[in-house]
Amino acid sequence: MPSAVGHDETGETSDEPDSAKPTWRPLTVLLAVAIVALLVGATYLVAGGDAFEIWDSTPDTCAVEAQASSVGTIAPPVASQTLSTEPILQWRRVEPPVDDPSAYAYSDLHSTDDGRVAVIVDEDGGHRLELTADGVEWEAHPLPQGVDPRHVHISSDRWIIVERALDDSGTGAGSFAFPRVLLSNDRGATWTEVPLDPGTPLFFEDGYMGTIGLHVAADRVLLVSYIWPYPQFAELIADRGFIDSTNDIEHLGLGTHSTTMWMRADESGEDAPVIEISHDELGLSPRQELLLNRWVAAVTSGPDGYVRTYSGDANGLSVTGDFDFDADLVSSVGTRDGFVLSLGERQGESRLFASADGREWSEVEVDPPIRTHLAGARGGDTVWAVIFGDESSTSFASFRCGQAPRTAAVLEGLAILRPHDPGLAVGASGLSVTVPIRSERSTYPDRLGWSADGIVWDWQTAVDAFGFEPNRIRIAVGDGFVLANVYGRFTEDHGWFVAEVP
Structure with missing residues (x-):
């Protein structure tokens, strides 16, 4: 289950037990997915006091209450996978917004809220933002120095970029440094930094492994991050008075719920003592205990870290959730109503969480469970997702924050086998997907699909x-066009292509 931290009146993270302890209140949400009847229950996690009082009091549209016995059934249509004799998308090669079209000197493509497509270019020792309204003509905007941006959100005049700060030489980013969040309210003419509170308690360090998602809903900003915790056991144990000095420790070992210390031998040559301390004896705050448990899970069960959310507004971002999931199987979406997270387990299914403000998360319990990837939002409120079936089918579903998803279509015989990168793009004009046909080389994108509604597909x-x-x-996908950046498989061929949407 997710865990949250409390906030004091100044917005600072607190390690006090009363402020950090989450409270729960029941919630039931109706969720209908695929062709089965799903009965849904939800639990709502409430953190401590409101650290951002200037937020509006919009109702929690991500937490729609329903009767516990509510049941929904859907029999989704099976989408045709027949190749089109005259495909809707007619592609033509165009000039890219970079001087060297074969270089990997740009970020992923981003669909903006106003129907354009954005890309961050790293070229000639600097970064710039390129925007296009048709896939042909590009508009360049310089970006602030000192950051290596890879995530961007553009909505009208408000632009946000996120990535790690560069070192003093301006050439490399710190391996585990927390990112800088920069905000512009005048289309990139001026930028201000949004403070980010790492929320790290005493005797712990957090390694920031990367940004998974950046989303905006109204004036609320959500940052989905990948974190690795580093408990400073020696200093913590010394602070609690179990040892006189950290220099006395030869080695530390991890037990199930304890730590073992091998002490240095003295000059007498006697065997060095071995001390085992239960974690309960350390007197940890709830926040410290949570991070310790996350670290134990990471080093004992295989995942390389866990997922953490930061939320706030232009005044600052703070920790709002810690989720013990594999970051490679995480997807997230922001709509004008709130935020949705899909968190996957390495050998299991996905779990869905929703929030109207990025601070208070509710889990949508799905029975039977699903494995899903959230691809994006369309029209400001409709979320589109890929739902993975067996190795012979895939479904596309749409839903709104706090409402029941609707399975739009099922692909039988065209299975998408890449949960971390299903290839579905969502934009103002519709949906585009690249899928591999089942063959010995099924990891390569062999087929392109296009749909204006997610139901009828053109291949x-x-x-x-x-x-x-x-x-x-x-x-x-932009407004009236689709843009593709394509890398060849066997040759050095590479190109940028655009197709108009009729």
Whole structure:
């Protein structure tokens, strides 16, 4: 289950037990997915006091209450996978917004709220933001120095970028440094930094492994991050008075709920003592105990870290959730109503969480469970997701924050086998997906699909679309056009392509 930290009146993270202890209140949410009847229960996590009182009092649209006995059934249509004789998308090669079109000197493509497509370019020792309203003509905007941005959100005049600060030489980012969040309210003319409170208690260090998602809903900002905790056991044990000095410790070992210390031998040559201390004896605050448990889970069960959310507004971001999940299987979406997280387990299914403000998260319990990837939002409120079935089928579903998803179509025989990167792009004009057909090389994108509503799909092969077999395709959907950045599989061929949406 997710855990949250409390906040004192100044917005600072607190390690006091009363402020950090979450309280729960029941919630039931109706969720209908695929072709079965799903009965849904939800639990609402409430953190401590409001650290951002200037937020509006919009009702929690991500927490729609329903009767516990509510049941929904849906029989989704099976989408045709027949190749189109005259595909809707007619691709043509265009000039890229970089001087060297074969370089990997740009970020992923981002669909903006106003129907454009954005990309961050790293070229000639600096970064810039490129925007296009048609996939052909680009508008360049310089970005602040001192950061290596890879995530961007653009909505009207408000732009936000996130990534780690560069070192003093301006050439490299710190391996585990927390990112800088920069906000512009005048289309990139001026930038201000949004403070980020790491929420790290005493005797712990957090390694910031990367940013998974950046989303905005109204004036609320959500940062989905990948964290690795580092407990400073020696200093903690010394502070609690169990040893005189950290210099006395030869080695530390981890037990199930304890720590073992091998002490240095003295000059007498006697065997060094071994001391085992239960974690309960350390007198940890709830926040320290939570991070310790996250660290134990990470080093004993395989995941390389866990997922943490930061939320706030222009005045600052703070910790609002810690989720013990594999970061490689995490997806997130922001709508004008709130935020949705899909958190996958390495060998299991996904769990869904929703929040109207990014601070208070409710889990949507799905029975039977699903494995899903949230691809994006359309029209400001409709979320589209890929639901993975067996190795022979995939479903597309749409839903709104706090409402029951609707399975739009099922692909039978065109399975998407990449939960971390399903290839579905969502934008103002519709949905585009790249899928591998089941074959010995099923990890490569062999086929492209296009749909204006997620129900009726138009298909073409990647070779017919671009003239060569791709190894990777990056796609973004704008208002009236689709843009693709395509890397060849067997040759050095690479190109940027655009297709108009009729």
